[in-house]
Amino acid sequence: MPRLADPLTELQIRKAKAAAKAYALSDGNGLSLLVSPAGRKTWSVRYRLLDGTRPAPCVIGHYPGMSLAQARVRAMEIQRDAAQGRATQGLRSVARRAAAEETAEEQAEAFAKQEAQNASLRSVSGRWLSEKRPTWAAETYRKALLVVDSYLVPAIGDMDMRTLETKDVRPVLLKMAAETPQLARKARQYIGSIVDQAINEGLRRDESRLRLDRMLPKFRTGHMPAVTDDxxxxxxxxxxxxxxxxxxxxxxxxxxxxxxxxxxxxxxxxxxxxxxxxxxxxxxxxxxxxxxxxxxxxxxxxxxxxxxxxxxxxxxxxxxxxxxxxxxxxxxxxxxxxxxxxxxxxxxxxxxxxxxxxxxxxxxxxxxxxxxxxxxxxxxxxxxxxxxxxxxxxxxxxxxxxxxxxxxxxxxxxxxxxxxxxxxxxxxxxxxx
Known part of the structure; x- marks a missing residue:
């Protein structure tokens, strides 16, 4: 069977990047590598049955789990079996294995997504507020909830607490310092406590606290106005x-x-x-x-x-x-x-x-x-x-x-x-x- 494309190389496959739409890279002899918008790389093979018909291409594995050389061998086996009339059983097994691999990958992706959500500042701050509420006065809780919901979550709520750094927090605090200096001081305090919450939950190492002490510009603190000398x-x-x-x-x-x-x-x-x-x-x-x-x-x-x-x-x-x-x-x-x-x-x-x-x-x-x-x-x-x-x-x-x-x-x-x-x-x- 004549080749319809130049064979792929491992370098080409490794460099293949995700695009807005899925696309295919052909290796010839019916073997192609499909690249999804999410960046997943899947081996697909076309084959002809004994009666001359061509069913839909068969998924045989994913790169890099299945290498280029392994994909070529497997594609030849499927095409040979199909040409000899032994394709049905073999192709069903291939389909089952591919489906199992697909399900496992989907489950792994779903688990990773759930973990990321659980580790987001939005989620960690919510658990922090829930733990603190029974020990706080109503006004203390109200102020913390205001800062978290109105300032921190809209700006950095989706950030992963496992990798959150001081530079991620700095723009938020500086903006608050310019607009609401008193709340900025509270926000700095709350972020430190939320990071401690992440450490206590095992999301961060003990030594991974943020450097927030000298981040805010100096301004006159606002104690409650009181007559103390007149x-x-x-x-x-x-x-x-x-x-x-x-x-x-x-x-x-x-x-x-x-x-x-x-x-x-x-x-x-x-x-x-x-x-x-x-x-x-x-x-x-x-x-x-x-x-x-x-x-x-x-x-x-x-x-x-x-x-x-x-x-x-x-x-x-x-x-x-x-x-x-x-x-x-x-x-x-x-x-x-x-x-x-x-x-x-x-x-x-x-x-x-x-x-x-x-x-x-x-x-x-x-x-x-x-x-x-x-x-x-x-x-x-x-x-x-x-x-x-x-x-x-x-x-x-x-x-x-x-x-x-x-x-x-x-x-x-x-x-x-x-x-x-x-x-x-x-x-x-x-x-x-």
Whole structure:
């Protein structure tokens, strides 16, 4: 049988690249190499049956599993068998073997694809968020989810965590630094933790952490605005708070100022947590859904100074039968007052960039130390900062309970004094009106 093409060489076969459409390279004598758009190289042979007909070409194997020399031998065997009338059984076996090879390759490709998806930043970050959620406060989880879903996944979500490098992350962080500096800092922190997640899952080596420390440009960090060195301004803030027209928001702002609990904890306060007779607020460390209520996840008790009890007794009368101390306002969908309502109130009062509800904590930490001489350990215990070890934690709970009661009453009296310097109405009259 005359050749219809020049024979192929191993070099030609190795250099054959994938194209947009499948194409064939002929070796002559009915043997061809088919190259798919995915780059798979398959041997195909044409043959003639005893009756002279030519069935569809037969797949006999894949390169490089079957070499050029082996393909030529196998093609000759099939053509000989077909010409002698023994093609049916042999060709069925060839077809079965080729189908088995095809299935095995498809399965291997599917497995590799699934592995790549499982190792993508999209998947790893999802598992990281799921593991962290039970130990995080709701606001912490919300912020992490925002950064991951809105910034990281759209930009690098399909990247393989097994091979992710610092250079892959840098453009994303620099773009965020130019647009949202605070979120860029969080994103850098989250990426480091997601890489740790990949290491813990065995996707990366222990030493393969990214170099992110000095990647972001320097800028002034944005601590929560707080008055820590201007008693006159703090007095103005407290007077404005007591004059705020919305009674529910006003009461929540006062409680946040007097107890320095985080605004989210204040806004979600429940009546079963508060003992007006004992003057205590026992805050569960965890929410019913398993998420953190306190940042540490530990139960916490704070005393309630006399001024706070006055406010709470008023709210008790106004919310009789309600589970929450501060009911939702307007169109709020939550079962209790939104924490953002407290921040908005201070902005509306003209203190944007000067003080926030969370800033009360910094005010106590600084002014309580400098003006009232409160011991640092007592302040840290009242702020519910996590102690360094279990012994210290137990010591703080036992040693400072009564001391903190004295301190919080002193803090409330101190704030009263700052308000009084501006000739305001006494606190009890203020709340009752």
């Amino acid at each position: 008693e006159k301004t703090l007095g103005e803030i407290m007077r404005a708070v007591y004059d705020y027209p919305n009674r529910t928001v006003r009461a929540a702002l006062i409680l946040a100022s007097l107890t320095v609990m985080r605004p989210g904890v204040v806004a979600s306060a429940r009546w079963p947590e508060i003992d007006l007779d004992a003057g205590e607020w026992k805050i569960p460390g965890m929410n019913p859904d398993g998420s953190n209520r306190m940042k540490t996840g530990e139960d916490f008790t704070t005393s309630l100074p006399e001024q706070a009890l006055v406010v709470l007794r008023e709210m008790r009368e106004r919310t009789d039968g309600s589970e929450y101390v501060f009911p939702p306002q307007g169109r709020q969908s939550s079962p209790h007052l939104s924490r953002d309502a407290l921040s908005k109130a201070l902005r509306d009062l003209g203190f944007q960039g000067k003080h926030t509800p969370h800033g009360n904590r910094a005010s106590l930490r600084t002014l309580g130390r400098e003006r009232l001489g409160i011991d640092v350990d007592v302040l840290e215990a009242q702020l519910a900062h996590a102690p360094k070890d279990e012994v210290e934690a137990a010591y703080a709970r036992v040693k400072f309970r009564e001391k903190r009661r004295e301190v919080m009453q002193a803090w409330a009296d101190y704030l009263d004094g700052l308000m009084a310097s501006g000739q305001v109405v006494p606190i009890k009259a203020h709340v009752a009106r």
